[in-house]
Amino acid sequence: xxxxxxxxxxxxxxxxxxxxxxxxxxxxxxxxxxxxxxxxxxxxxxxxxxxxxxxxxxxxxxxxxxxxxxxxxxxxxxxxxxxxxxxxxxxxxxxxxxxxxxxxxxxxxxxxxxxxxxxxxxxxxxxxxxxxxxxxxxxxxxxxxxxxxxxxxxxxxxxxxxxxxxxxxxxxxxxxxxxxxxxxxxxxxxxxxxxxxxxxxxxxxxxxxxxxxxxxxxxxxxxxxxxxxxxxxxxxxxxxxxxxxxxxxxxxxxxxxxxxxxxxxxxxxxxxxxxxxxxxxxxxxxxxxxxxxxxxxxxxxxxxxxxxxxxxxxxxxxxxxxxxxxxxxxxxxxxxxxxxxxxxxxxxxxxxxxxxxxxxxxxxxxxxxxxxxxxxxxxxxxxxxxx
Ligand SMILES: Cc1ncc(COP(=O)(O)O)c(C=O)c1O
Numbered sequence: 231x232x233x234x235x236x237x238x239x240x241x242x243x244x245x246x247x248x249x250x251x252x253x254x255x256x257x258x259x260x261x262x263x264x265x266x267x268x269x270x271x272x273x274x275x276x277x278x279x280x281x282x283x284x285x286x287x288x289x290x291x292x293x294x295x296x297x298x299x300x301x302x303x304x305x306x307x308x309x310x311x312x313x314x315x316x317x318x319x320x321x322x323x324x325x326x327x328x329x330x331x332x333x334x335x336x337x338x339x340x341x342x343x344x345x346x347x348x349x350x351x352x353x354x355x356x357x358x359x360x361x362x363x364x365x366x367x368x369x370x371x372x373x374x375x376x377x378x379x380x381x382x383x384x385x386x387x388x389x390x391x392x393x394x395x396x397x398x399x400x401x402x403x404x405x406x407x408x409x410x411x412x413x414x415x416x417x418x419x420x421x422x423x424x425x426x427x428x429x430x431x432x433x434x435x436x437x438x439x440x441x442x443x444x445x446x447x448x449x450x451x452x453x454x455x456x457x458x459x460x461x462x463x464x465x466x467x468x469x470x471x472x473x474x475x476x477x478x479x480x481x482x483x484x485x486x487x488x489x490x491x492x493x494x495x496x497x498x499x500x501x502x503x504x505x506x507x508x509x510x511x512x513x514x515x516x517x518x519x520x521x522x523x524x525x526x527x528x529x530x531x532x533x534x535x536x537x538x539x540x541x542x543x544x545x546x547x548x549x550x551x552x553x554x555x556x557x558x559x560x561x562x563x564x565x566x567x568x569x570x571x572x573x574x575x576x577x578x579x580x581x582x583x584x585x586x587x588x589x590x591x592x593x594x595x596x597x598x599x600x601x602x603x604x605x606x607x608x609x610x611x612x613x614x615x616x617x
């Protein structure tokens with residue numbers, strides 16, 4: 231099909247709920263994707279923060295195709311070698327005391343389950359989350375999303391959701407109390423424009439949760455699985471060493487195969503009984519094969535250190551561009567803040583066949599490149615930026 235035919239067919243037969251680029255992507259390799267008219271784009275948006283190893287990484291492609299020929303699926307009513315390995319592998323890179331995994335299918339589902347765990351563990355119902363955080367579009371997650379129009383799209387919202395101000399110590403002291411089951415935070419607020427909070431804020435947040443007996447949940451759907459140059463934001467220097475009770479993951483975890491997960495502390499896990507949580511597809515064999523291959527490649531190829539190099543290359547490129555006011559974020563989750571609106575720069579990059587992303591802050595353009603994008607590829611971005 232030509233690009234025009236693909237556009238027309240999708241428009242005719244898909245519910246039009248997405249604002250799309252006029253691009254029909256049919257192939258990808260490394261940091262590059264190709265349109266059906268064989269035009270090549272450098273993808274510094276990583277397929278929407280998903281393709282941490284680049285596109286169609288050969289190890290992941292081989293792992294899922296070999297698994298597909300052995301066993302595509304059986305649910306959680308049976309044990310599975312590939313699921314056992316994925317759970318062990320994921321827990322082995324998580325900070326203590328995160329010691330149990332629950333697999334599901336997406337980021338919003340991971341957050342729904344994390345909030346359920348917090349409620350079950352505490353016997354309370356209130357959830358505190360933060361202004362401008364994004365947590366997904368299903369009922370509970372969208373009710374926790376105090377960003378622009380999203381929460382109202384989810385009306386009637388789930389009761390018991392309260393809003394605190396990100397990075398604001400006074401706000402957490404007044405909103406989190408003995409009725410709080412859990413505090414859900416996106417530790418770097420990506421969609422809001424890659425907003426960060428101080429390590430001290432995370433320490434105080436941990437202390438406040440401990441004081442009132444509430445569960446602390448990090449939504450690491452974007453920050454997790456190596457993107458910030460650490461396996462997880464949890465336990466990192468940027469978090470002040472704070473480890474939450476639950477971490478939620480999705481996006482990069484399966485390198486493009488849909489998969490989500492909650493990593494749960496010993497303490498929280500002790501309150502969860504049979505049938506408290508469940509999903510048919512969570513922990514399916516294809517997804518688990520993708521998780522194992524993703525974690526293996528990140529470790530084998532030193533991609534955590536590489537994510538930090540990439541951040542340095544991008545910061546250097548931006549430091550030579552007068553239009554850039556600041557660069558926010560860590561590793562391969564960066565927000566380039568312009569003195570003026572970011573969209574003209576986004577458009578110039580797109581015209582030069584470089585994909586980046588906008589954010590809900592009109593002055594911030596987001597870069598979410600694969601963790602193995604090369605220095606030469608970042609130079610292509612730098613050239614357009616300086617021009
Ligand atoms: C921080 C964060 N949490 C949750 C979600 C929801 O994930 P999903 O779209 O897989 O449901 C997203 C998606 O963009 C996200 O960025």
